Amino acid sequence: MFPLEDMALNIAVSASGKYAAVNNNGDGKQTNTLIDAAKNKMLENYEVDSALIGMKFSSDSKYLYVSAGYEDKIFIYSISNNKLVKKDSLVLGKPWPENKIGIAGVEIDNLRGMLYAVQTEDNYLYLCDLKNKTKVRK
Numbered sequence: 001m002f003p004l005e006d007m008a009l010n011i012a013v014s015a016s017g018k019y020a021a022v023n024n025n026g027d028g029k030q031t032n033t034l035i036d037a038a039k040n041k042m043l044e045n046y047e048v049d050s051a052l053i054g055m056k057f058s059s060d061s062k063y064l065y066v067s068a069g070y071e072d073k074i075f076i077y078s079i080s081n082n083k084l085v086k087k088d089s090l091v092l093g094k095p096w097p098e099n100k101i102g103i104a105g106v107e108i109d110n111l112r113g114m115l116y117a118v119q120t121e122d123n124y125l126y127l128c129d130l131k132n133k134t135k136v137r138k
Contacts (some may be wrong), residue, residue, distance in 0.1 A: 002042050005031045010053045013037060014061035019079065021064055023051045032066055032077070034084050043082045048075075054106035054117065063087075065115060067103040070096035074103060074117060074128070090115065090128045092135055101126075 006026025013020045020035040030051045034044045052069030064077045064084065072093035077084040093099030102120035108130070109116065117126040124138040 001040075004033060005029050005045070008033075010055055012055045012057055012064070014057040015059050016061040018061060019043075019057065019064075021055055021057070021066075023053065023055050023066060025051050025053065025069075032064070032084060034064075034079070034082070036082065044084055046077075046084045052102060052120070053104045056106050056108050056115075058108065059110040065090075065106055065108065067106055067117070069104075070102050072096065072099050072101040072103060074106060074115065076133075088133055090117075090133055090135065092117065092119075092126050092128070092138075 005024035006028040008022050009025045011022045020037045022033040024031045030048050032046045050069040050071045052067045054067030056065050066075045068075050074090040076088040078087045093101045100121040103117050104120050105118045107116045113130045115128040126138045127136040129136050
């Protein structure tokens with residue numbers, strides 16, 4: 001057992017069972033915490049500007065997709081040497097308040113190579129092509 005940051009709202013476990021990740025979404029420091037699930041050991045507590053619930057590992061456990069909340073994008077992290085490395089992002093709109101999306105939950109369809117995202121503000125389901133890292137439609 002180890003402490004987390006303010007308002008830990010979601011946890012994801014990699015398909016391999018090697019990693020777990022927690023996102024902390026409170027009013028204080030917001031972080032994505034990478035955990036060695038087998039050893040029950042915190043590997044990294046990666047500070048972010050904005051987070052909002054959604055996170056999902058890729059089926060091969062090499063990537064972690066994380067909602068960036070009101071930045072209206074989904075960050076893509078690779079896992080290298082037990083650390084989160086920000087690689088890219090899926091941009092769904094311009095940051096708040098220009099677009100009012102607020103990305104919350106994310107899910108991955110591995111067969112189709114699609115990421116689905118729901119949000120808090122505009123009542124749409126967003127579909128993203130993971131190969132091309134583009135929004136297909138909302």
